[in-house]
Amino acid sequence: MLRIRGTVGEWPVDLSIEMDEGDWAQLGAQLQAVKPEGAPVAAAKPVNPDDTQWQIARELLRKAGQLSGPDLLEQLEGLTGSASSGKRLLVRLRHSAEVKVLSGGDTPLYSWVG
Structure with a gap:
């Protein structure tokens, strides 16, 4: 039953x-x-706007290859519509294993290493 x-x-x-x-x-x-053989069964879950923004932020930097901190922050603020959300994504990118941050000159450079 x-x-x-x-x-x-x-x-x-x-x-x-x-x-x-x-x-x-x-x-x-x-x-x-x-279900294809060997494929895991995933539970349906609602789409989290933070996850969507994170994926877009990663894709933005991946396509650009390299951006200065201020340029990247400006684009992230435009993406999220808020300065604080843009800064959170910037910090998340800074700590991502897919991103290398070079602290040279006046501003940091964010590079995609994927």
């Missing part, structure tokens, strides 16, 4: 489904047909 409890909107749900061995085998066969 499979029991599902939760809510749909504000309505409580308590659903019990009885399945025999044939039902379980059929369900398993359908899941194998959907």
Whole structure:
């Protein structure tokens, strides 16, 4: 037996489904047909705006190859719409293994090393 409890909107749900061995085998066969062999099953999760911005920030620096700190910060602020969010992404890039920061001259240089 499979029991599902939760809510749909504000309505409580308590659903019990009885399945025999044939039902379980059929369900398993359908899941194998959907999932390629050896591929992990990933749970669906909502898209986090911070993750999206992080991916865009990484791609921005990767495409540029190298940017000065002020130029990169300006672009990140434009991406996020806020100075504090842009600075957070800049710090995250600074500590990323995919980015090399050279502290030469007046401003740091951020380089993509991927």
